[in-house]
Structures are given as structure tokens and as C-alpha cells.
Amino acid sequence: MKTLLRIEEAFLFLLSIFLFSRIGYAWWWFPLLLFAPDIGMLGYLAGPRAGAWLYNFIHHRALAICLYVLGALLPVPVLQLAGVILFAHSSLDRVFHFGLKYGDRFEHTHLGQ
Numbered sequence: 001m002k003t004l005l006r007i008e009e010a011f012l013f014l015l016s017i018f019l020f021s022r023i024g025y026a027w028w029w030f031p032l033l034l035f036a037p038d039i040g041m042l043g044y045l046a047g048p049r050a051g052a053w054l055y056n057f058i059h060h061r062a063l064a065i066c067l068y069v070l071g072a073l074l075p076v077p078v079l080q081l082a083g084v085i086l087f088a089h090s091s092l093d094r095v096f097h098f099g100l101k102y103g104d105r106f107e108h109t110h111l112g113q
Helices: 002-021 029-033 036-046 048-059 061-073 077-095
Strands: none
Touching (some): 036 048, 048 061, 048 077, 061 077
16 A cells, blocks of 8 residues: 555656646756755754644645645746645655654654654
8 A cells, every 4th residue: 555655646746747847947946946845844943843833834735736726826936836846845755755744753754653
């Protein structure tokens, strides 16, 4: 089952590449910004509960989808870019088994220890 879920996440990552190709930014922006959402780990400087909350907020795909859709409707391409990057990053994290965090410690995720 874990392999099947990782394959699904890999396809979602590929979807994010496709969506990125439709918003008109130069390709070098994608790899440059791909790991920017990890700035959410700075929340752990305030403790594990605050860190988990901030990390989970930034890595939640609902936020990514909302930003992308809002950017498409308004139209504000930078919001679409932010949404695609958050979506791609979250999917790639899950491919490598980095999940949403519990408030006790960084290593305790919704995907296991």
C-alpha cells in the first residue's frame, strides 16, 4: 500500500509540473522555489507544537489548491505560482515519506515515525 501511495504522490508531482508549464513562468523558477516551503520548519524554533502547526499549514494541499485557483480566477499569476510550488513540494515530500507533523516531535508524521 505504501508503494501505491508513493506512486500516486509522484503522479501528483507530475501534475504540478504540468500546471506550472501552463502559467508562463521560466522553467528555472520551478527548481529554485521547490524547497522554499521548508521555511515552515522555522516554526520549530518556537517549540514542537508551533512548529508542527506552521509546517502543516504550509504543507497542506488545500492551501496550495486555494492559492492556485484564486490566482487563476483573479488572475494573479504569482498566486498560481505559489499554489503550484506548494502543491509540488507537498507531493514530493510525501513521495519521500515526509508527512504532516504531530505536535510532539518533528519525526512523528501522519505517515508514521
